[in-house]
Amino acid sequence: MILQQHSILFLAIFFLSLIGGHESIKFSCNRTCGAKHLPYPFGFSASCDIHLNCSQNGDMLINEFPVQIVGQDTIKINLEPRCDRPIEALRSLSTKNYAPKSTNAILLNNCTSGFSPCNIPSISVRTHFESLNCSNNSSLSCFSRADSANGFFDYNMANISQCKYLLSSISAESFAGSAVSLEIQIMELRWWLQGDCRCSEDAICNQVESPAGPGFRCHCRDGLAGDGYLAGVGCRKDAGCNPAKYLTGRCGAGARPAVFLGGIVVAAVGVGLGLVCCLVRRNSISKAKSFRKLHRAEAADINIPIYPYKEIEKATNSFSEKQRIGTGAYGTVYAGKLSSDSWVAIKRIKHRDVDSIDQVFNEIKLISSVSHPNLVRLLGCSIENDEQILVYEFMPNGTLCQHLQRVRGDGLCWPVRLTIATETAKAIAHLHSAVDPPIYHRDIKSSNILLDFDLKSKVADFGLSRHGMTDISHISTVPQGTPGYLDPQYHQDFHLSDKTDVYSFGVVLVEIITAKKVLDFSRPQDEVNLAFSCY
Incomplete structure (x- = not known):
């Protein structure tokens, strides 16, 4: 019993010693919501620097709105269309740490007069929101400013007091002043920390002129990983970082070896080897199939990009129903973003026979052999994991x-x-x-x-x-x-x-x-x- 107590005490001292040197870690900040874990400065308790809400179902929320993505610079939230959502809901999205971007097309309803500008054509707005049948749908107004000085939504210029309700939002990515891709029912918020820069020495400080005053965000320099904040994990080398130093947020040259972590690593490797042995046969068969398909693609003179299946899966959020935009006799089409960060249409072809890959190659060769402004362009394909996937340019206005x-x-x-x-x-x-x-x-x-x-x-x-x-x-x-x-x-x-x-x-x-x-x-x-x- 005494030996067991000493062991527990030793382990407690050991782990405390790993993190004890990091004075700024906030033990009272809860960063976990269901299966989701957010890095500094976000969390789900009042003591966190940027406080988000967590529902009983484990969903991240800002006010009433579900959080879709928390990114390095922005937060995307879902705005389901509602005819009777008070206009005050829009103002509540501007806080000391985040506010709507100017490129959002804010859709307001029951307005006494319209206003401009809006970088989304009115046909596109009506296309996605005409089915709501709001009592005053004729007074629907859209506002956005791609050329805003500080990149934030300007409430004064919008004069939102003329409108009673916040209907929804369209997040728009723009180029040369024109919207080039749209995310319907999405609002994008820019976030920051208030005050002067508090970044680690290997980070770059980006100053933000926010509606609430001066702020900043930190980004690690090229070749380094981490959040870049003094109060976070700072920046570390991308590879070869000492585990003990990683926990204290001080990865880099001169990190002291943690000898007793070697035992933990060895044990983990031992368990991992057992799993690897069980999976090696299945993986080798899958890789062999993928290699044969890739070889056949080269032999068939396929001259378009061949995307890894994992990249396709990530782009479609594992073929999420929320990103499905069409279903036909020969496949299902999803909207997604690949490495170019622009929207594409991803067609997942149904298996039509035992060896339909030859038919897919024929289709690819046929489509890629023609080019015309009124023919949809084929941008790439994926033929791994027994999947047959074609990537086309995205057409935002449907059929x-x-x-x-x-x-x-x-x-x-x-x-x-x-x-x-x-x-x-x-x-x-x-x-x-x-x-x-x-x-x-x-x-x-x-x-x-x-x-x-x-x-x-x-x-x-x-x-x-x-x-x-x-x-x-x-x-x-x-x-x-x-x-x-x-x-x-x-x-x-x-x-x-x-x-x-x-x-x-x-x-x-x-x-x-x-x-x-x-x-x-x-x-x-x-x-x-x-x-x-x-x-």
């Missing part, structure tokens, strides 16, 4: 079908419809005439016509596309496509030609003119198929 059916927006005016029809025709003509051999899309439909930020159209989804032949008028293949758009002649004789796409485009034109569904079983029997009802 033509969604706009015609008013799932997004209040419909499209005639000039916009005519422009979309013209641009789609140019894309199809390019595939049929400017490419040798020609490409037959085989799935032209309004849900495969995507709209960019300016509502310019781009034809997408080449999953069914095939090369045609220049020396014969058609090729024979099993008819595939979407009911309502499928060429009856092709369905009857299996002869695929450019006329197949032309027929489908004709159906799209009828859709554009009438804004009716292609197939609608609520219509009379002879009008269920939109194309046949026009005869």
